[in-house]
Amino acid sequence: MKTICIIPARSGSTRIPNKNIKLFHGKPIIAYSIENALNSKLFDDIYVSTDSGVASNIALSYGINVIVRPPELAVNEIGTQDVLRHACIHLGLANDDLVMGMYATCPLLPLDAIIHSYAEYLASDKAYCQTSKYKYKPGEVVAVTNLFEDIGALYWGLAAYFKGELPLKNNTCHYVLEDKYCCDINTPEDWTRAEQMYEELDGH
Secondary structure, X not given: OOEEEEEEOOOOOOOOOOHHHOEEOOEEHHHHHHHHHHHHOOOOEEEEEEXXXXXXXXXXXXXXXXXXXXXXXXXXXXXXHHHHHHHHHHOOOOOOOEEEEEOOOOOOOOHHHHHHHHHHHHHOOOOEEEEEEEOOOOOOOOOHHHOEEEEEEEEXXXXXXXXXXXXXOOOEEEEEOOHHHOOOXXXXXXXXXXXXXXXXXXXX
């Protein structure tokens, strides 16, 4: 069994142009994900799946492999699971190979989250594990099925599940992060907030 990291990074972001390669506190935002993957020491191979020449060059500068993403998988309608499925098939991964898909835009993610979510997944009986935050505030009454919010950071799963298009819903355990590490970056306002949150983190 191999352990593989795949970082999707398409070029066509509309709300934040060139989002995946835009400078975030002095370096391309995708660099934070690449560095976390490298520093975790968990992976046999790390790949960036992209249709962007600039993202490819950034990956190659770190010694990271590149999967050239076909145009039909580089549009808004295509989700992360579709990209991971393509990567698993393209790479010829065995069904029992363990895959982590990590967003190119999660600079707040602490390195420990990769390591601990990996352990959480191995200890779980679920098909996937994702980083999440609690969706409710203390004291709120909420439905049991609505406790978590995806923070747009990472997902673990066997290649078999990604290749077979097994849905995340009802098949996922959650590694919960503190709010200070959580900002799903989709809009310019999200980007500004993430930059402020990054400055507030200990050590920055």
